[in-house]
Amino acid sequence: MGNLSRLLKESWTLVEEHQDKVAGYFYARMFLSNPELRSLFPVHMDVQRARLLGAIVTAVQTLDDPERFDEYLRALGRDHRKFHVGPEHYQGVGEALLEALRTFAGEYWGVEYEQAWSDAYAVISKKMMAGAEADTNPPFWHAEVVSHERRSRDIAVLSLRPLQHPLAYRAGQYVSVEAPRYRPRLWRTYSIANAPRKDGTLDFHVRALGAGWVSSALVRRVQPGDLLRLAAPMGTMTLDRKSNRDVVCVAGGTGLAPIKALVEELARYNRSRWVHVFYGAKDREDLYDLADLEKLAARHPWLSVVPACSEDASFPGERGNINEIVARYGPWIDHDFFVSGSPTMVKATLRTLAELQVPPLRIRYDALGEP
Numbered sequence: 001m002g003n004l005s006r007l008l009k010e011s012w013t014l015v016e017e018h019q020d021k022v023a024g025y026f027y028a029r030m031f032l033s034n035p036e037l038r039s040l041f042p043v044h045m046d047v048q049r050a051r052l053l054g055a056i057v058t059a060v061q062t063l064d065d066p067e068r069f070d071e072y073l074r075a076l077g078r079d080h081r082k083f084h085v086g087p088e089h090y091q092g093v094g095e096a097l098l099e100a101l102r103t104f105a106g107e108y109w110g111v112e113y114e115q116a117w118s119d120a121y122a123v124i125s126k127k128m129m130a131g132a133e134a135d136t137n138p139p140f141w142h143a144e145v146v147s148h149e150r151r152s153r154d155i156a157v158l159s160l161r162p163l164q165h166p167l168a169y170r171a172g173q174y175v176s177v178e179a180p181r182y183r184p185r186l187w188r189t190y191s192i193a194n195a196p197r198k199d200g201t202l203d204f205h206v207r208a209l210g211a212g213w214v215s216s217a218l219v220r221r222v223q224p225g226d227l228l229r230l231a232a233p234m235g236t237m238t239l240d241r242k243s244n245r246d247v248v249c250v251a252g253g254t255g256l257a258p259i260k261a262l263v264e265e266l267a268r269y270n271r272s273r274w275v276h277v278f279y280g281a282k283d284r285e286d287l288y289d290l291a292d293l294e295k296l297a298a299r300h301p302w303l304s305v306v307p308a309c310s311e312d313a314s315f316p317g318e319r320g321n322i323n324e325i326v327a328r329y330g331p332w333i334d335h336d337f338f339v340s341g342s343p344t345m346v347k348a349t350l351r352t353l354a355e356l357q358v359p360p361l362r363i364r365y366d367a368l369g370e371p
């Protein structure tokens with residue numbers, strides 16, 4: 001580990017416990033120096049708070065992996081154009097960040113840490129600005145809801161058509177979505193659930209859960225004809241066309257969305273790679289897209305689908321958490337992996353794959369929901 005990376009990790013432990021407070025302080029400071037930004041960010045900042053801290057933590061943790069760091073930050077810069085964040089704002093943001101860290105780190109904060117964060121922020125902001133500047137797309141797209149289908153009590157599949165400009169993306173990527181009519185200025189990320197289509201339409205799989213305000217509006221209130229807004233595509237969970245290894249996809253719940261897009265993409269050109277999809281849900285009602293997946297498997301002999309339920313004792317198929325099911329079907333030493341689901345599901349699956357000795361470089365996942 002490099003010295004900078006060590007200093008960042010070390011100093012982060014001083015504030016880690018107070019993440020919420022650091023974020024609150026940071027935003028208050030930033031809006032004080034850039035009041036014009038306040039009206040563009042959500043009234044309730046919780047989601048954005050988590051996102052900022054997630055971004056910092058990811059940047060800090062991936063400093064040893066320059067390529068991932070680079071694309072992640074460029075995408076973050078493009079994504080922030082939706083808040084009209086421009087090059088003139090970055091200095092004030094950096095000052096607010098350092099002040100927030102200094103305030104909450106306590107007596108162990110020192111010159112070395114201050115310098116490390118300042119250097120890291122210089123790299124971060126340069127990459128974010130470069131990403132934003134190179135982006136010739138609009139800061140966000142208006143998209144019309146063309147269909148809305150309830151698939152279970154709290155899951156819906158929506159189809160959207162971007163107006164005016166096409167939205168170019170790669171299968172497996174995700175975008176921030178806003179429902180201005182119902183939840184103005186609140187953006188949440190969702191994966192695009194289909195490979196790019198000629199008519200430009202995009203599918204989303206959404207589950208309304210607890211306090212998920214945007215998700216509950218998307219499931220329970222949004223109707224065909226409504227206008228939503230979408231920001232720049234992000235994420236690195238995409239196919240490597242040069243790989244000829246067989247593929248294993250592990251999906252938990254609506255984490256199926258990007259996996260479905262990848263399978264559709266493979267269906268356009270794949271002839272030689274076996275593709276195994278493990279699809280986990282709590283009960284059979286939650287296997288909301290199984291019928292579609294089975295249709296795809298019937299059409300493509302290289303595709304197999306294994307559904308599993310973790311809380312449905314009479315399900316006539318595999319039962320258990322999806323990572324355990326994957327382990328039962330191995331060995332998987334020579335496969336490419338795609339993993340998508342809740343953060344705890346992703347973690348559990350990564351642990352299982354490590355036990356199965358799958359090389360980490362063959363595993364793709366996006367920490368969606370965290371950053």
Ligand SMILES: NC(=O)C1=CN([C@@H]2O[C@H](COP(=O)(O)OP(=O)(O)OC[C@H]3O[C@@H](n4cnc5c(N)ncnc54)[C@H](O)[C@@H]3O)[C@@H](O)[C@H]2O)C=CC1
Nearest residue numbers: 191252253254255257280281282310321322341342344348
């Ligand atoms: N909607 C979207 O576009 C996307 C959603 N996601 C994320 O996927 C998640 C989906 O949530 P739900 O549908 O509520 O799924 P869920 O909580 O009902 O879980 C579905 C399955 O995932 C597995 N699982 C869950 N927790 C686990 C754990 N701790 N260890 C091992 N396996 C576990 C189990 O097999 C379970 O049956 C959300 O966190 C969402 O943020 C991820 C990518 C895209």
